[in-house]
Amino acid sequence: EPEVTQTPSHQVTQMGQEVILRCVPISNHLYFYWYRQILGQKVEFLVSFYNNEISEKSEIFDDQFSVERPDGSNFTLKIRSTKLEDSAMYFCASSEAPQYYGYTFGSGTRLTVV
Amino acid sequence: AQKVTQAQTEISVVEKEDVTLDCVYETRDTTYYLFWYKQPPSGELVFLIRRNSFDEQNEISGRYSWNFQKSTSSFNFTITASQVVDSAVYFCALFTGGGNKLTFGTGTQLKVEL
Numbered sequence: 213e214p215e216v217t218q219t220p221s222h223q224v225t226q227m228g229q230e231v232i233l234r235c236v237p238i239s240n241h242l243y244f245y246w247y248r249q250i251l252g253q254k255v256e257f258l259v260s261f262y263n264n265e266i267s268e269k270s271e272i273f274d275d276q277f278s279v280e281r282p283d284g285s286n287f288t289l290k291i292r293s294t295k296l297e298d299s300a301m302y303f304c305a306s307s308e309a310p311q312y313y314g315y316t317f318g319s320g321t322r323l324t325v326v
Numbered sequence: 327a328q329k330v331t332q333a334q335t336e337i338s339v340v341e342k343e344d345v346t347l348d349c350v351y352e353t354r355d356t357t358y359y360l361f362w363y364k365q366p367p368s369g370e371l372v373f374l375i376r377r378n379s380f381d382e383q384n385e386i387s388g389r390y391s392w393n394f395q396k397s398t399s400s401f402n403f404t405i406t407a408s409q410v411v412d413s414a415v416y417f418c419a420l421f422t423g424g425g426n427k428l429t430f431g432t433g434t435q436l437k438v439e440l
Contacts, residue, residue, distance in 0.1 A: 245427070255371070255417060255430040268426050303371060305428075311359045311378070311421055315428060317371040 214238040218304050218318035225294055225325055233289040233321045237306030244287045245305040245315060246279065248272070255303065261287065294325045328353045330420050330431035338437045339408050346393075346404045347434045349418030355379075358422045360394065360401040365415040365433070374416075377401060408438045 217236040225231050237244050246258040259269040259279055266279065276292045287306075291298055301322050305315035329352040339345045351360065362374040375387065377394050384393050389409075393402045405412055418431040 247430075254432045257427045257429065260426050262426075301369060305371075310426075310428070311357075311423060312376075314359075314361050314373050314376050314419075314421070316373070317363075319368075319370045322369075 214316070216304055216306050216316050216318035218302075218321050220321060221319065222322045223324070225323070227296060227325055228293050231291050231294055231323065233291075233302050233304075233323070235287045235289070235304030235306075235318055236285055237287055237304070238308075238316055239285070241306035241308050241316075243307040243310055243315075244279075244281070245307075246289045247303045247305065247317075248300040249303065249320075250300045258289070291323075294323075296325050299323060299325045328355075328358075328420050328422055328429040330418050330429055332416075332418055332431035332434050334434045335432070336435040336437070338439065341410060341438055341440055342407050343438075344404060344406050345408050345412075345436060345438075346402055347416050347418070347436070349401045349403065349431060351399050351401060351418070351420045353420060353422050355422040358420060361419040361421065361428065362392070362401075362403050363417045363419060363430075365417065367414070371417070375403070405436075408436075410438050410440060412436060413438045 219234045244261040249255045260267045278290045301320045303320045304318040307315045331350045358379045360377045364372045389406045391404045415433045417433045419428045
């Protein structure tokens with residue numbers, strides 16, 4: 213069964229450093245998403261991406277965040293200057309048609325900012 | 327705005343008991359889609375079931391069943407004859423085309439004990 217692949221599974225970074233979280237969505241999917249989940253809390257929407265541009269973003273997704281689909285297969289989330297409160301599990305998801313099939317989520321990247 | 331409420335934060339049952347997880351949603355859209363996801367201790371998000379707003383027929387799939395009632399904006403999920411492997415956090419989620427994002431509830435932690 214096709215999977216959404218996220219790397220790395222766990223990243224530790226120092227406060228103020230830049231991190232790039234990587235995702236390889238399912239190949240025929242057109243809709244891409246990033247979500248985050250602070251430990252023990254709800255899964256929060258960050259951004260949706262379609263047709264090579266952001267289609268929607270949440271209040272969390274401020275200027276320190278950016279997304280990119282650099283080569284047609286990868287989908288990255290960059291956090292420019294990490295803060296302690298950015299520590300969370302970050303999930304990438306993709307979908308062929310979200311209303312019909314929902315999303316397929318990757319297994320997540322646990323980001324720890326120290 | 328979309329909102330999903332899962333009032334039960336934690337449920338504990340003994341194996342083989344039936345358990346129902348409650349979900350109440352809010353949306354102004356007339357077309358929307360409801361989902362249940364499971365998050366086992368390993369952390370990934372696993373798609374379980376999906377329902378669209380036009381189809382209130384309740385269904386059973388193996389040990390899973392769901393009860394969708396538009397009149398009360400509820401989308402409850404039942405596990406019959408629960409097993410220890412069902413122990414996980416269960417998230418109800420709402421997708422509306424206007425929002426182009428999946429909005430999650432806060433999750434219900436289900437613990438199934440021997």
